[in-house]
Structure formats: C-alpha cells, structure tokens
Amino acid sequence: MENIQSNFIRDKIITDMNESSDSYKIITRFPPEPNGYLHIGHAKAICLSFGLADEFGGQCHLRFDDTNPSKEEQEFVDSIKEDIQWLGWDWGSSLYYASDYFDQLYDFAIKLIQKNLAYVDDQSHETIRDQRGTLTEAGINSPFRDRSIEENEALFQKMKNGEFPDGSRVLRAKIDMTSGNINLRDPILYRIMRSTHHRTGNNWCIYPMYDFAHGQSDSIEGITHSLCTMEFEDHRPLYDWIIDALGIHHPQQIEFARLNLSHTVLSKRRLNRLVTEGYVTGWDDPRMPTLSGLRRRGYSSESIRNFCEIIGIAKRQNTVDFSLLEHCIREDLNVNAPRVMGIIDPIKVIIDNYPSPQIEYLDAVNNPMKPELGTRKLPFGKELYIERSDFEENPPSKYYRLYLGNEVRLRYAYFITCVGFDKDDTTGEITAVHCTYDPDTKGGNAPDDRKVKGTIHWVSAKESIDVNVRKYDRLFNVENPDFDDDFLSSLNPNSFIEIQNSKVEINLKDEKIGFKCQFERNGYFVIDKDTTSSRLVFNQIVALRDSWNKKINQ
RNA sequence: UGCCCGGUGGUGCAGCGGUAGCACAGGGGACUUUGAAUCCCCUGACCUAGGUUCGAGUCCUAGCCGGGCAGCCA
Numbered sequence: 001m002e003n004i005q006s007n008f009i010r011d012k013i014i015t016d017m018n019e020s021s022d023s024y025k026i027i028t029r030f031p032p033e034p035n036g037y038l039h040i041g042h043a044k045a046i047c048l049s050f051g052l053a054d055e056f057g058g059q060c061h062l063r064f065d066d067t068n069p070s071k072e073e074q075e076f077v078d079s080i081k082e083d084i085q086w087l088g089w090d091w092g093s094s095l096y097y098a099s100d101y102f103d104q105l106y107d108f109a110i111k112l113i114q115k116n117l118a119y120v121d122d123q124s125h126e127t128i129r130d131q132r133g134t135l136t137e138a139g140i141n142s143p144f145r146d147r148s149i150e151e152n153e154a155l156f157q158k159m160k161n162g163e164f165p166d167g168s169r170v171l172r173a174k175i176d177m178t179s180g181n182i183n184l185r186d187p188i189l190y191r192i193m194r195s196t197h198h199r200t201g202n203n204w205c206i207y208p209m210y211d212f213a214h215g216q217s218d219s220i221e222g223i224t225h226s227l228c229t230m231e232f233e234d235h236r237p238l239y240d241w242i243i244d245a246l247g248i249h250h251p252q253q254i255e256f257a258r259l260n261l262s263h264t265v266l267s268k269r270r271l272n273r274l275v276t277e278g279y280v281t282g283w284d285d286p287r288m289p290t291l292s293g294l295r296r297r298g299y300s301s302e303s304i305r306n307f308c309e310i311i312g313i314a315k316r317q318n319t320v321d322f323s324l325l326e327h328c329i330r331e332d333l334n335v336n337a338p339r340v341m342g343i344i345d346p347i348k349v350i351i352d353n354y355p356s357p358q359i360e361y362l363d364a365v366n367n368p369m370k371p372e373l374g375t376r377k378l379p380f381g382k383e384l385y386i387e388r389s390d391f392e393e394n395p396p397s398k399y400y401r402l403y404l405g406n407e408v409r410l411r412y413a414y415f416i417t418c419v420g421f422d423k424d425d426t427t428g429e430i431t432a433v434h435c436t437y438d439p440d441t442k443g444g445n446a447p448d449d450r451k452v453k454g455t456i457h458w459v460s461a462k463e464s465i466d467v468n469v470r471k472y473d474r475l476f477n478v479e480n481p482d483f484d485d486d487f488l489s490s491l492n493p494n495s496f497i498e499i500q501n502s503k504v505e506i507n508l509k510d511e512k513i514g515f516k517c518q519f520e521r522n523g524y525f526v527i528d529k530d531t532t533s534s535r536l537v538f539n540q541i542v543a544l545r546d547s548w549n550k551k552i553n554q
Numbered sequence: 555u556g557c558c559c560g561g562u563g564g565u566g567c568a569g570c571g572g573u574a575g576c577a578c579a580g581g582g583g584a585c586u587u588u589g590a591a592u593c594c595c596c597u598g599a600c601c602u603a604g605g606u607u608c609g610a611g612u613c614c615u616a617g618c619c620g621g622g623c624a625g626c627c628a
Contacts (some may be wrong), residue, residue: 005567005576007558033628068627125626134624136556180557182624191626234558234623255559257621264567268628310577314560314566317621321565324578334591367624400589411587444587455587479565521588535619548589 002027008391009311013052015250025363026058026224030084031065031098033212034076034198037283038083039290040304040325041259041266047308048256049227050089061221062091065098067213077198078357079283083291085127087301094221098213099199101220105208106160106247108216109189114154117245118189119145120155121172126282128170131177132185139185140180145174159192162205171206175241183238187211215239216248218292223251230315251414258321259311263492264289264473279491280475285526286539287475287495297472298516298541300336301321303329319480326542333516333524333541336367341378341505342412342519342538345470346385348432351416354382359463364412376507380413383461385503387521390456391433393421396552400453402433408454411520414500415452417439457520459503467536469502470528509534516541526554 003371013026028049053060062084083089098105112118121128121144132499133139143331146156160166171190179185188213192203215238218226233255243250259392265271266289272289283290294304307328311320341364361377386402395403404410406463407417410472416435424431440447444455473495481487504519515527523543530537 007567011570031628035628071627129624132624134556138556138603165616167626178556182557184557185624188626193626207626209626214628230559231622232628235559235609257560289559312577316560316566318566324566330590341586356610365587398589410585452587454589455616457588479563518588518590520587521590523590544590545589546589551589 003311005312007256008315009048009256009468010052010055010228012254013056017056017223017415024224026053026056027222028053028058028063028227029061029063029218029221029223030227031063031228032066032126032270033065033210034073034080034081035068035071036076036268036272037079037222037292039266039271040261040294040307041289042083043087043291043304043328044091044228044259044308044311045227046084046087047305048313049509050084050091050123051309052225052227053088058224059094060089060091061094061096061223063096063217063221065196065210066199066312067208067210069195069200069207070193071199072198073317074198076160079292081314086291086295087305095340096217097199097307098208098217101196101198101213101217102204102208104220104291105213108242109156109208109212110153112173112189112242112245113156113171114149115245116149117174118171119147119152119174120159121145121170121186122168125167128188129317132182134468135182141177142186143173145186156190159190159206162194164192165252166194166205168192169465173238173242175238181234181237183211183235184241186420187238196236211235211238215242215251215253216246217251218253219243224254224277226251228253229254229257231258232233255315256313257315257318260317260482261289261325261481262319262322262479263476263481264322265476267488269484270482270487273488274475279488286470287472290494296529298524298539299325299329300332300516303332306332322474328525329542330545333518337516337518337524338366338373339364339368340508340517341457342467342469342517342522342525343385343387343457343459343464344471344499344519344522345388346501346503347391347430349384349386349416349458350432350434351382351384352419352434353436353450358382359460362412378412378505379463379505381460381462383459384410385461385464386410386433386456386458388430390454391421391430393423394431395436398551401456402435402454406454407452408446408456410440410458411455412444413442413458414438414444415419415446416451417491457503457522463506464503465506465509465536467502467504467508467538469499469525469538469540471497471499471540502538504536504538518544 050060055065170188172186176185177185190206253444284292284296364378365373391402402418414437416437420434422432474491478490479493524540524541526537528537
C-alpha cells in the first residue's frame with residue numbers, strides 16, 4: 001500500500017529544507033474546531049500534515065481552535081482525538097488548544113493598540129456590516145477609527161473586565177477599508193461574549209476571532225508549514241499583516257483544495273442536518289462519510305490512509321469518485337479478510353440421493369491469499385441453502401449456475417446436478433431446488449477431469465446460523481449533492497436495506513463486533529455493534545466486483 | 555465586471571520548454587474450486603485566441619469557464 005506520490009506542498013517543503021542553512025525540523029499542525037465529527041475530508045488534511053511531518057522527521061501538532069465557546073464541546077474534542085488515533089497518527093506530546101494562548105493573544109492585541117494598529121469600535125453589528133462595503137464597493141471608515149491609543153487601551157481593558165454588555169463593542173485592526181480583499185477591511189479581532197468555555201470556564205468574556213487566533217497560534221507553536229484549505233487563502237494577507245506588525249515567527253501557510261466525494265455531502269452543516277433531522281441514525285451511521293461512520297461500516301484505517309495518499313493534493317476543485325474509496329477497501333480486505341460462507345438471500349437445496357442422516361465435514365480454505373492461515377471444517381448434509389440468485393428457472397444465455405439439468409460445483413464440496421424444483425403455485429416462488437450429487441467429486445474435484453462452469457457457495461441447513469445482513473448504497477442519487485441547494489431531494493431512499501433471514505456458516509457463532517470477513521462471491525462484511533447475544537448483525541462493507549451482474553444489466 | 559485561486563481522458567493526480575503518463579471507472583481477452591483476485595490488451599484529454607521560441611500542456615497577454623470572499627463562524 002505504499003503509493004507515495006509527491007505534490008506541490010511536499011515539493012515546497014523539500015525545497016525549503018534544502019535551501020535552509022540551518023537544518024530545521026518541519027512542524028505542521030491539524031487545527032480542528034471541536035464543534036463536530038471528523039469526516040473523510042478531514043482525513044485528507046490529517047494525512048497530509050501528519051504524513052509530511054512523519055516523512056521528514058518533524059512533528060505535527062494537534063491544536064483545537066476553540067475560540068468560539070458557544071459552539072464547542074468536550075464531546076467533540078474526545079471524538080476528534082479518537083478518530084485521529086484510529087487513523088494511526090500520533091501527536092505525541094504536542095496537544096494544544098488555542099485557548100491556552102488567550103493571555104498571549106490578549107497581550108498581542110494590546111501591542112497592536114499601542115502601535116496604533118487596532119481600535120475599539122462602539123458601533124452596532126449592523127452598522128459595521130453596512131460600512132464594510134460590498135464585493136465591488138469599498139467600505140468606509142468607522143468614526144471611532146481615530147481614537148487615541150490611550151482611550152483604545154482603556155476601553156479594551158474594560159471590555160476584558162466585563163464592563164460592557166455582549167456585542168456592544170469590538171476590537172478592530174486598522175488596515176484598509178478600501179482593500180479589494182474584504183478580510184483587510186478593518187477586521188474584527190475581539191468580541192464580547194459571555195459564554196462558558198469548555199476549558200477556560202468563565203475566565204473570559206471577550207474571545208479572539210479565529211482570524212486573530214489562528215496565525216498567532218501557529219506562530220507561537222513554531223509551525224514551519226501551515227497547511228490549510230483554499231478558503232483561507234484570502235486570509236493569509238491578514239495573518240501576514242498581524243504577524244509582521246507583531247514581529248513574531250512567521251509560519252508559511254500553503255493552501256490546497258478540499259476533498260469532495262461523489263454521492264455524499266461533506267459540509268458540516270449538511271452532515272449535521274442528516275443526523276438531527278433523522279435521515280440517518282447518527283454520526284456513525286454506516287452510510288455517513290464521517291470517520292466514525294466509515295469505521296462502523298467496516299473501512300480500515302489503512303484503506304482510508306491509502307485513499308488519502310492516492311487522491312493526491314492540488315489546488316483545483318475536485319470530486320473524487322466514490323468507487324475509488326471502494327477500490328481501496330477491497331484492495332485491503334482482499335488480502336486480509338478471512339473467507340466465509342454466507343447466504344444473503346437463501347433458497348433451500350435438497351440433495352435427493354444423499355444418505356439422509358449423514359453429516360460430514362469438509363475442508364475449506366480460510367484465505368486463498370494467505371494459505372498459511374490453513375483450513376476449517378464445513379458441515380455438509382442433505383439439506384443446504386444456496387443464494388437464490390444462483391438458481392434460475394429460465395436461465396439467460398451464458399448463465400452457468402444452477403438450472404434444470406445443469407451441473408455445478410458446491411465450493412469445497414461436491415458436484416451437483418439440478419433435477420427439479422418445488423414451486424408455490426399461488427405466489428410463483430421457488431421454494432426448494434432438487435439435486436443429485438456425485439459422491440466421487442468430494443472436495444470439488446472430478447476424478448474424470450470433467451469440468452463445470454459454475455462454482456457456488458452454500459451452507460448446511462441444519463448447521464448454520466440465522467443472521468441479519470445490512471446492505472448500504474450511496475446516500476445520494478446525484479454525483480454532487482453538496483453543490484445543490486436542495487440536497488435533501490436527491491437522497492437515495494434505498495441507501496439502507498436489512499435482510500432478516502440470511503444464513504452464515506456455523507463457525508461464525510462466537511465472532512465479536514468488529515470482525516471482518518468475506519462472504520464468498522458476495523462481498524466483505526463486518527459484525528455491527530447492534531449485534532446481540534442471540535443475533536449477529538452484519539454490515540456489508542462493500543460488495544465484490546461483479547462482472548456478471550454488470551453484463552446482465554447492460 | 556473588486557480581490558484571490560483554478561481549468562490535462564468520465565473522475566482524481568503527474569508532466570518543472572523537447573514524443574502527454576499513472577490510478578480509478580469503462581470495454582475486450584486469458585486464467586479460475588469466489589462470474590472475485592491476478593495477468594494482458596483497448597477506448598479516451600491539454601478551455602479559446604494571440605504572442606515568445608527551432609520547439610509551448612508548460613512562459614507572456616487577452617478572453618471564456620469554474621470556485622472562494624461581503625459572520626461579532628471556523
């Protein structure tokens with residue numbers, strides 16, 4: 001799974017390291033706001049920053065950008081840490097919070113005021129917004145812009161001391177109200193907000209804006225390469241302005257395009273709606289592109305890291321096809337998942353000439369990709385279950401499974417020939433298929449070298465267990481629901497289906513939640529957490545590729 | 555018609571002035587005790603127009619198209 005391919009950021013880092021006279025360690029960072037769950041798009045950013053630090057012997061910091069207490073919670077801090085660790089990354093002792101820097105940030109603000117580069121504005125929310133101008137018209141200066149340094153310092157101190165009501169005043173940078181870059185039109189640095197912070201409690205009633213916290217937090221931590229998504233590109237001039245004004249360490253910010261995945265949404269707001277409005281069962285619903293959802297679905301962290309590696313890093317807008325993610329998990333599970341007999345939609349097979357009371361045990365390979373994992377015993381008897389789709393009353397051409405008169409191989413067992421079937425006359429449903437077996441083909445080999453085209457899977461009717469199987473499909477029917485205002489209208493109503501009477505081989509009876517395997521000829525499955533002591537529940541992680549199904553659908 | 559970024563097969567990513575390549579998807583074949591996996595083959599792309607150059611996907615200019623920015627969100 002080593003597919004390291006370079007990208008413009010990695011190239012830049014290599015250049016920087018080569019050009020640096022003194023050898024320095026690169027320091028990157030992943031700076032989530034603890035206000036939601038991480039998703040596959042975050043994984044891209046995480047793998048980039050942690051991966052680069054790892055590759056070049058540097059360090060990646062995990063820093064929570066917790067500057068807005070009204071939206072942030074400890075629950076999210078915990079889930080974010082869990083997800084990053086699950087992905088296999090280690091921030092070591094470099095766990096930080098922007099809130100750790102509140103004192104320093106306050107001092108920075110004072111310094112800006114003293115350099116006459118920041119001022120307290122008494123105007124209302126609305127007035128400030130109106131004065132900001134528009135995309136095509138310049139803004140106008142606040143009447144409070146030219147207050148004296150002394151007055152600004154005293155006022156800001158009073159803001160901090162809680163002498164003014166929420167929202168009544170803000171601290172603003174004094175830059176340029178006519179700038180084409182709106183971020184430079186005297187951006188707000190601090191606001192008054194009496195909200196209990198998940199870490200600093202009620203110590204503060206003023207909180208720095210993200211734009212005033214982020215760049216300096218990077219600076220304080222000595223970040224060398226600050227990698228973020230494109231929407232912050234316009235903010236870089238502001239960060240540079242503040243850092244230059246303060247005369248502190250200057251990290252280098254480099255932007256890259258965020259990930260879009262086809263047939264799903266990746267915006268926090270929309271993911272949140274899916275959860276709160278009940279379109280999915282929770283943040284870890286197996287259909288969700290969240291890391292907790294993918295984990296429950298059965299995706300391995302290795303497969304997600306590999307995915308993040310092969311999608312690459314660039315600046316252009318992109319939508320990665322979901323099938324690439326599926327390819328990554330298949331690639332992993334193909335070599336690592338033990339094979340098992342599992343019948344999702346069973347139909348009974350009766351072997352008419354099989355000596356009735358007899359049960360015999362046949363050898364089955366655990367994982368053909370890893371022969372060293374050996375074999376197991378499969379109980380075989382007169383009554384079996386096979387997949388309903390493996391029998392056809394009216395077989396299409398090139399169909400080489402079971403139909404009247406045709407011989408197939410039961411994998412690891414015997415050749416059987418279909419001699420008849422039972423049909424419910426009122427419903428038209430096939431209730432059982434009758435076959436004869438050839439005792440000389442035990443194990444699946446014919447002594448006369450006779451060939452059969454089809455090999456199908458099966459379980460003993462008597463010695464198998466009933467399980468539930470949950471199958472998932474893409475959450476949305478359109479490729480880019482995230483680009484659509486009315487994204488809910490394209491929800492796929494068939495994204496989840498549960499089959500209640502599936503059968504799996506008896507050997508699975510004691511397997512635990514999280515166990516992954518391949519149901520031969522079907523797909524990869526994982527035991528879901530909804531499993532009870534009396535009933536196993538399987539999630540289909542991804543189906544096997546199916547060229548037959550593709551063909552008949554043409 | 556402010557500022558910023560970007561346009562290479564269906565999708566994603568390379569190509570760093572010298573014959574446009576890789577992966578996924580798609581099509582075909584070989585093999586097969588999983589119609590899987592594996593192997594082989596194929597289809598298919600440089601937004602447009604000028605310019606610089608012996609030579610431009612690459613450099614320059616203009617245009618067109620796509621995206622981002624007007625939270626006391628991050």
